[in-house]
Amino acid sequence: MLTFTPLLGAQSSSPASQSLLELDGGVKVLVDVGWDGSFHASRLQKLEKHVSTLSIALLTHATIEHIGAYAHCCKHVPGFSRIPCYATTPVVNLGRTLMLDLYGSSSAAASIVPKDGIYSSPVSETPGESPNLLLQPPTAEEIGSYFSLINPLKYSQPHQPIPSPFSPPLAGLTVTAYSAGHTLGGTIWHIQHGLESIVYASDWNLGRENFFPGAAWLSSGDGGEVLESLHRPTALICSSRGVERTEALARKDRDSRMISLIRETVAQGGKVLIPTDSTARVLEIAFLLNNTWRENLDGPHADTYKNARIYMASRSISSTVRYFQSMLEWMDDTVVRNAEAAMARGDAQGSGDNPLDWTHVRQIEKQGQVERIMARSKPCVMLASDSSLEWGFSGQALQDIAADPRNLIILTEKTPQVDEQRHGLGTQLWDFYQSQQGQESAQSGAKVVNSDGHSVELREEHTEALNAEENMLYQQYLARQRQMHSNLQGDNTMNDDTTAELGDDQVSESSESSDEDEDVEHQGRAFNVSAQLTQNKRKIGLTEEELGVNVLLRSKNVHDYDVRNKRGREKMFPFVAHKTRNDDFGDLIKPEDYLRAEERDVIDGVDMRDGDAAKQDGAAVGQKRKWEEGTTAPGQKGRKLKEERTPNKRTKFEQRQQEPDDIDAIIARATGEAGGAGGVGGSPAVNGDAQDSSSDSDESEYEPEDSAPTGPQKVVFTTRSLKLNVRIAYVDFSGLFRLTDLQGLIGRINPRKLIVTAGNASETQLLADTCRAVENGSAVGEVFTPLNGESIDASVDTNAWTVKLTRQLVRRLNWKELGTDKPSIAAVSGMLGCEALDDGIAALVDESAKKKMKLAKGEQRSSTEFITEAIATPVLDLLGAHLTAHHQRAAQPVHVGDLRLADIRAAVQSRGHTAEFRGGGTLLVDGTVIVRKSPNSDGIEVEATNAGLSVPSWRTMRKDGRLETEGTFYAVKQAIYDRLAVVAGA
Template sequence: MFTFNPLLGAQSPSRASQSLLEFSGGIKILVDVGWDESFNAWDLQELEKHVNTLSIILLTHPTLTHIGAYAHCCKHVPGFSRIPVYATTPVVNLGRTLMLDLYGSSPLTASTLSFGSLLPVSEAESDRASLLLQPPTPEEIASYFGLINPLKYSQPHQPIPSPFSPSLSGLTITAYSAGHTLGGTIWHIQHGLESIVYAADWNLARERFLPAAAWLSSGSGILDPLHRPTALICSSRGVEREERLTVDTRNDTLISLIRDTIAQGGKVLIPTDSSARVLELAYVLNQHWRSNVDGPHSSTYKNTKIYMASRSSSTTLRYLQSMLEWMDGQITRDAEAAITQGQGAGGAVNPLDWKFVRPIEKQTQVERALARSKPCVLLTSDTTIEWGFSRQALESLASDAKNLIILTEQSQQGGGSRAGVGRRLWDLYQDSQGSTAGQNGTKVVDASGATVDIRDAAPEPLNDEETAVYQQYLARQRQMHSTLQGDNTLLDGTGAGMGDDQASESSESSDEDEDAEHQGRALKLSAQLTSNKRKVGALTDKELGIDILLRGKAVHDYDVRNKRGRERMFPFLPRRSRDDDFGDVIKPEEYLRADEKDEGEALDVTGEQESTSVGQKRKWDDSTVSKKNARGDKAGNKRAKVEPSAKKDRAPDAIDALIAKATGEAKAGTGGANGAGAADDQSSDSEESEYEPDDAAPSYIGPQKVVFTTRALQLDLRIAYVDFTGLYRLNDMKSLIGNINPRKLIVTAGDEHETQTLATACREAEGGQAVQGETFTPRTGECVDASVDTNAWTVKLTRGLMKRLRWSHAPGGLEVVALAGKLEAGGEEEAAAAAEESSAAKKKLKLIKGEGASSGAGSEGNPTLPILDLVSAHQTHHQRTQPLRVGDLSLPQIREAVQRQGHTAEFRGGGTLLVDGTVVVRKSPVTGGIEVEAGNSGFGLPHWRTRGPDGRANTEGTFYAVKQLIYDRLAVVIGA
């Protein structure tokens, strides 16, 4: 059984991609955790319902639309980080840099909750402000991506299921190159009879930096594992693009537009992503600058700088040095030659030497680059011009008609009703009748007089009513996740949105020998949290279920009759393990010096510090003693406390000098360091300063909301468009679909018109290239059954029949057997077992709908499994089945086996294998079986001949021997 459920992005203007694949046995695979530029947390609500049933997660591309919500779910969705995640190494590395750029550039617009979904407010008020969830820190992002299991291309892997998933039963996943991005993946998923190919955002064309999709193998048509799948899941995004440009023509058009602009003294802005398609753009520009910096227009190129502006651009370029094998083959060979021969006079040039591309990561660096009087090219994040440096660059360049902005993709409407800046610029380009410039008649639009709406965001604290609503939302999230996961998460105060330090401290159980000075603070904090839970989001006895034995007052009994699963067991709150990969977690407070402990003791439970001065003795009056008792301090002879203000007046020691040297900050009394810094400033270029102050990091103290204000931006610059999306076109799919020959096709990840266009083209392809099976076009949230056989049945075998079975091993790790038996109706025991298996699914469905666990949830409505038993002796009148050979051999496997026997075998056109020049082996495009044909010289004795005196192999008997070799590698199934 195989069902497909698109959670986001199917026949929708939103570009976010999330797909749920479910196989028999309760195996659920989530492919991609995408998001769009709206960053609305409510879009992930459907995903949260399936978290506690997911087996594994697969990621395809390191882009916002495929991986944007991963860090958010790890932080705010309980249990999500426990699910095994699989991706290629570039997707892991570049996805990490994307998250660092996203949350570093726009922490205000990431992870928001609209007030319209929580309060009965008007639509205008809902668009004006949204609740702001706490974004993950860089350390948390690094830890989340450290959990991902990296894979290589063409490497079959049997994944490990999540703790709350059933056995994967031989599930195999394999990654193949998808093009479009570095490490982009086409996933092949094999489970039983189901062979699923998930291809999202692939590119059949080979680019300069990125390889092409791995649909075609060398000399034998479609790659064998991707041929004839039971279901092909394909994205439809971008299939309607009109113009068809080759890679060389596209690059020449881009260079022509840039050259014309910088020759007039203008600046060029190219909004793109921060870790995927930007690499292809940067590589093309870097190579062009390298080849023309000493040419006839050398002065123009020398004075024009290329900036790669994102919060993680340096990290992205650094990661590329270790991902050489994932790039285009020509780049790999050139880089290896440069490393071997060495660069310089007569040596090869390393293509990964980003000499002419300067990464900038800080706002001050972007301001300095925009303020230069000389022309420049800026590759900025992001394409929507909503959250990255592209917004700042557009505001600076909009007032000069010499400047040019080049759009690299057709902007979509997005997830919300509001059109972003990128969408507005695309509409201006589409609606205007611009002049042509450069090569290939590229249209350039003069946007003088047009305006676009810019939406600014600012954080503000919540008022009393908004705070109450926010806490109710957190209580509902904790309740839902606790009940669905079947554990005691509800009791520990952790849940969605609990990102502050106090919540995390209260969730960890303290050791029995914890210091007494921390007990008072912990008790007070626990009391405050318990009080908040009683006031906000209180749960009824029915909602608590079996947990009432722990949370209810004076409740010592609970009726477990007719209950199932967790409701039959006494609740148990396990002690949280406080250890890491190196053993027990070390508490720094246990190793404090005496004076450091005194400083901590100087703070009472309200956070106020007692006023004492250096050298002053404590006054052991009644008030002081009462405060010490409240903190749980036992000792009364502590040393005198030192105020922080007094410590700042001391002379700097050696440690301070080291810190000042590392950070570049001048300390009092270190005049030598100041002199060195002045000398460095004089020697460096004024425009390329080595030191840049860090951007002020926003502080998140308590729950906040983000308030949006809209203003108009006057445009005077020019707009052009060059297709750099790197996606396949409709003609590419038409040429491949007949060779792939899927039994069923599922079209997803596109708007309604794109989806219907691709589905219609695949159904009506000419020349026998149309899809022979059924084509599905589901909408978001619509589940479709795409099993290879929708009439499959499940039966239960008796022990006697199981002992008579003789299994045969088939290629691909499968075992097959032929048997004869009789079907009988299942008894009461079988019915009870079937009801037990489906009770968990029923209970989850009811809890999602807000219903309690029904005491009558049992076998009602569950069909019993039929039993397959042995045929008695007096009933054995059936005809014995003939031996059957089953299995699936690929042509490369046959070629390897033939060559081991000492004969020649080579691939020829049309996906055929020629053995000894006389026997042809091919796979039938209809049935998938192996066909063997031979000429007159190929027939002979049915065995291999040894080599002759001249060393050449004797081809006598090649036809029969090839067939025998194939038979030996298939499983023989004989009727039982």
Template sequence: MFQFTALSGAQSTSRASQSLLELDGGVKILVDVGWDSRFDTRQLADLEKHVSTLSFILLTHATISHLGAYAHCCKHIPFFSQVPVYATVPVVDLGRTTLQDLYSSTPAAATFIPATASPEDQTATDDTTRSNILIDAPTAQEIHEYFAAITPLKYSQPTQPKPSYFSAPLEGLILTAYNAGHTLGGTIWHIQQGMESIVYAVDWHQARENVIAGASWFAGGGGAEVSEVFRNPTALICSSVNGDKVAMSDSRKARDEALVRHIRSGLSHRGSVLIPVDSSARVLELSYFLEKVWQESTGDEVLKNAKIYMATKSGHATLKHAKSLLEWMDDSVERFEADDEGNSKEATAKSHKRSRSKQANGTSKTSRPFDFRHIKIIETQKRLDKILSTDVPKVIIASDLSLDWGHSRTALESIAPKPDNLVILTENSSPGSTKHSSTASMLWRWHMERLNGVAIEKSADGHQFEQVHTGRELIMRQPSRKPLDENELIRYQQYIATRQQMKNSLISADGRQLAEVEEAMEGEDESSDESEDDEDQQQGRVLNISAALTQGNKNKVAISDEDLGVSILLRKKDVFDFDVRHKKGRNAVFPYTHSRRRGDEFGDFIKPEEFLREEEREAQEAMLDEKNNFTLGQKRKWAEEKKQPIRAGKKQKQENSSVADGDSSDDSESDHEQEAADLQTENQEGPAKVVYEENRIDFQAKLAFVDFAGLHDQRSLQMLIPLINPKKLILIGGSASETAALAKDCKDLLGMKVVGPGGQSGAEIYSPQIGDVIDASVDTNAWTVKLTRDLVKRLQWQNVKQLSIVTVTGQLRNDIKQNVIADENNAKKMKLTHVTNPANQKEGTEDVSIETQPVLDALSANIAASIRAVNQPIHVGDLKIRQLLNLFNQSGHSAVLMMGGTLIVDGTVAVRKLPNGQVVVEGPPVRATGGAGADSFSAVKRMIYDGLAVVAG
């Protein structure tokens, strides 16, 4: 069984992605926890209903549209943080910096409480029913802890995920991540369970880029054959974004050249260029390319005299992670780093030669990828204001893409009034259907309307390109954080109290409280040799604890200290002593709570704080004592809490920030410290609200568009989906027009049946809307039979990897017949009835059918011999050429892998694997006299057969 539910992002202009996959046995998988620039909690209402039954969560990309609501759900949705989460290493690292940048840039990301102050009132569709009172936003430390709990994965690494403690068992489910392109660490998920093979591919890009490698659809990264793991899956869940559009640029080179032409045009008019982009994902591709352009611009006076900045509050952290994730990038980036380390290659000599020539011209070359020399990192608002106040031509790469928050909003307000300035849109931002669409959507609509004409520019190489004149008024809503008044504070406290009561009512589902109850019951079993009076008294206390924990705070039932017993040391704060004299059972010893050790198949996770040098540890302790006003010789109190943990590398980060920007004044470090202090104070102000002010801007800057999104287009979708040839195709992640266009194309290419929203039985192409449940199970008929003892004794099991395989040949009992009927759900099942004699049936009576389980018995000797002579043996299993190469070399043979995937063994035997999975062995004929070639041929076939299971009739 496989059911798919689109919680968000299906046939919608919103790019927020949330999908629910339900497999056989009650296994539920949530893929992505996306959000959009509205930060509306009503988008999470359907998600919250399924949290208590989720098995695990998958994250696909490190963007707001794929994990923007992750920290919010961990903080405000009960039990969400207890569900295991899986993602690749770059998604974990870059996703953390993305959310830290989000929550530090706009107060609206904290979301609002309902107008009625009731947590259940989250489904209203009218914006007027929402209040402007903010919920507590996740702190930077909490965001770090949430992402630290994610289990990191590598590409092509099959993993058996661990379910949540309230989930059904996974029954051998295998999870594998593959490269999706588009972002660093972007993932195509392959989920295998039983007969279901599901490929989840949303927002992928097949072409290679400057930093990001292309999606790994094809074996070896190229060719015309799709990798075997993606071939003919049960279901392909694919995004329909750009399903009706063809890329404007046919290649990456044309796209890069178009961007440089627009930048050079804006700078040649002594203007500034603003490029909005996300804070941690696509910004790596854009910044790496522009740094390379500035390195090679020694003869270009326009670029040489201009400054380039990357304005994002998580800029240094993003680049730090990028430097440690080079193995996840395209091969060209890896080769660049390897050559720089001094490997003896021809490219190394050329690199040194270019470096010497550039040093002679007075320029410097970067030593490592993302060690930028031309791009300056801007993190604080004050430094950005200083840079915007100058008239020097400059290029600003700013977050965020929506232009509603982050440094891109501030830069837009400064750049917009001047007609010589230029704003380059890098993604298609279709206008939303909400009342307040994003600023980027408004500018995209202006770019498409072109009401005030177009400026035709011509580059030095003869190419013509367009820039759209604006001359219109732009209305921007500026959010600001304000303290609550008396009435609003009462509503806020009412909401928090109600929310806390709802959480406490679910305390019986919390594993830690249930573990204490089970521990109390186990203690009773150990003290079973006590007197009956003591035993009855202890059992009564256990029942009291269980009842109290079950009811929780729902009926305001309080647990007394006597009922808690020795557990009071764990359950109550500032209690450090308990009298165990004359106590029996569990109250006689200190309570023990088992804590799971986090780790993977390689061992425990490494904690950097456990490997500090002695001088580093002393320095941290001194700083901690200074913050807590602790002096040597002073006694600490038992209940003293250590707040404000040390932020490692903060001082070094500030120094790097001040050095990176040569245009800033000498007090840039003090400005950075003051900005961080102001931000920390603002986050600790307590309850607050958001007040929106309309800011009207006379927008005179020109607009341009260069598709730097790194997403698939109509051509790549039409080429790849027929090669994958899925049994079921589910289209999500695009608008209604894009989804309909792609569904029509797939119908023509594959000859599959297309259905509308909701789907129907027998359909093969689905285009669901938000909330629709799609039954995309594989079309098979299964029946349950009972084997006789005689048949079971004859079974010969064979092992292939982790599977046990057996062939069964038998016959049903002669006294029963099978009658296949259809039930109400059109699902087929077997119903067996006893044979009745019509002569013995009385007139006026009906034949009563008795359902029974069919019995499969062994065949007689003569029938089994005739069937065995007709049936041919079948080889079951899957052999990889790489595995055979290692197997032959380890067994003493000489094996070499040639071009085309052909394996040559001992120079005489060739082993090839056909696209249908069949392994072909070619070699010299086996002679009666033998020979080395004949021996190798027989040995190769024998070793191949040993890796397969021979199933015969």
């Protein structure tokens, strides 16, 4: 059984990709956890419904479209981090740096709390009146821990994964990763489960590039044959994104167009901005530019290249470069050979001969550095994240160069509209370029469009702290989510790690004292709301069905629950385990309760162990106070103060231990704080040398780290108009397959069923119609084009039965070996029957049959019928004496084996013949015999001329020293037979 359900990206403008595969036995495989530039958490709701039943997860590319929601789900979706996840090593490493860049560059990436999640009932507020409350983004440490949970795999390495704790057994599920091109470590997944052979190919590129290898559809040296494991799958799941591209440029033409545009702009003193991603396609572009600069420093345009610099700008670019330099085996073979040759020569660091030593590409990770570089008068090339220009440094760089008509923006891929309510900046540039490029001269080699004062809408964002009312809404949302997760998954709300966002100070205050001052505003408000939501399900909109078995605890006067046809926790009485708070030393206690009389702090005759004993201006005596929005004069009623307990002796000791006691450390810290805008590393600039240093080494200037936001926040968007005078060009660096690539490949893959996903409606329909028409419809049995959330049945059209062999039959089997690393095979001839039951088993079966007969109402069935049902597995035994002779005359020997042209070529060459591949998967031997795959079957066709059929009149010596006396045709025929096993009837 194979049920495919696209969760995101199918026939949609969103480039995100999420797919669910359901196999026999309830095994569910999630492929990709993609997101799009809108970062709407509502688009992940379909995924959240399946998390508690997922077995494993597979990741294909280290891009936002394929891995963007991984960290979000690990932090905010309960149980997701417990699902075993598998990906190649580059996807794990580069995905980690991508998430660091994303959450460090965009506040909206944390996702805005949906409006229906803030208000428990329908409201009439307009979308603008709803506060844009942000979820807590994952920290850098959390991102590192999430990606450390991913299991790294290598290419062509079959692996049997371990299921999640809430998954059924995988029953021999095997996953294998193959190169997909497009990105470093990009993966085509082959999933084998029983009779189902599934190939999941999303965003692949058949052609090799400068830095990335091509997709591993074809085996090397096989004359265009598809890999055996990828041939004739049960279902081929293929993306359709980018198949509508009409501009078909070879790799060299594409590269020369990019270089010519950059060289012309730099020669005129302009700057070039190339918005791209931060971990995937940017490596291909940067590799091309670095090689171009290195090879042309002594050429006719040497002055142009020497005066311009290349910059890669993202908040984690240094980690990205460090990771890819350690993953040489994942790159193109040419890069590997050149790098190994440079290492063998012992080239010094910075010599430029090593293709992995990017001496001409500078790395910058600060926004201030981007602004200073763009403010300089020198030309440069800026590779900035992201291609959508909605987050990262690309949007800021565009604002800095927008007024100069000498500057150029090079778009490398189409930017789709992912938000229905607004057009992103990248989408606006693409639409303007598409509308204006037809008006340009058709004779120009590169299509460049002048913006000429065209205005675009620019959205800027900044975060603010929540006020009291907004904080109340946010705490209500957290309590509601905790209640929902508890009801749907059966967990205790206080044991859920996703609810840790609730303030620790509120938890400690509510747990330590139950009779706080009732006049304090918002004191324990969140927990009161949580208790009310627990007691009254109507406030969060939970129905009886959503409560499930927890209705026995949550609702009043409910004492019975129907557990028929229920599974898992729904069949057991609910149990709520109260969580005990503890620290590193055990259960949390109050140290002041164990003080001796002489150790107690007594102020004005009051024992300070009692937190409510005395108050001064709304705060307990001896406790620290934090002012919120101001102070109140003594004796006046005003805003209450937030209280904090006085740290105990252990806390004071730890604070003293953390303080530096070395005078040199104190001086170094003071010097670092004082030298903010000075020279490199924070040292103060002297006599104005800072400006010269800035002009020479902008990428290494000191810039203080941005303080990490703490506590709940909201994002505020402001929109303004930006007038453009720059030029806009487009060079296709998307690295995706073209329609012609799949047309020539689909017949060789020959899938039984094709599922088209990950593309808009027009791209999906175009690819589906093309595959239906390939080879008169014989290449693909059936084509599916599902919508988001639509499940289709793509199971294999075969049946399998299990039989039991008797010992007499097993002894007579004649096993034949197919190869050293392949299984053996034998022909079986026998008669199906039922295994004889001894007296004891027959009695038990007869007794069970009688019980079933009593339970069957109105059914007149004999015990013999029930005994027949009890014997589920038939038995295969030897043929009778009267059938043996007839069967032996009817059985014919069968040749079984894997016939591959590459193996035949090697076998023929070992016999002293010449063999070479020709076009169309044809093998030519000695110029007289042609060997090809049969188009109508999996067999081999051999054609020979008269010269190939004739036996030579002279005796020739073979490589192994034996004499050759047979013709070429007979030699090829013998080589083919040597590759097969002759299996006769048993």
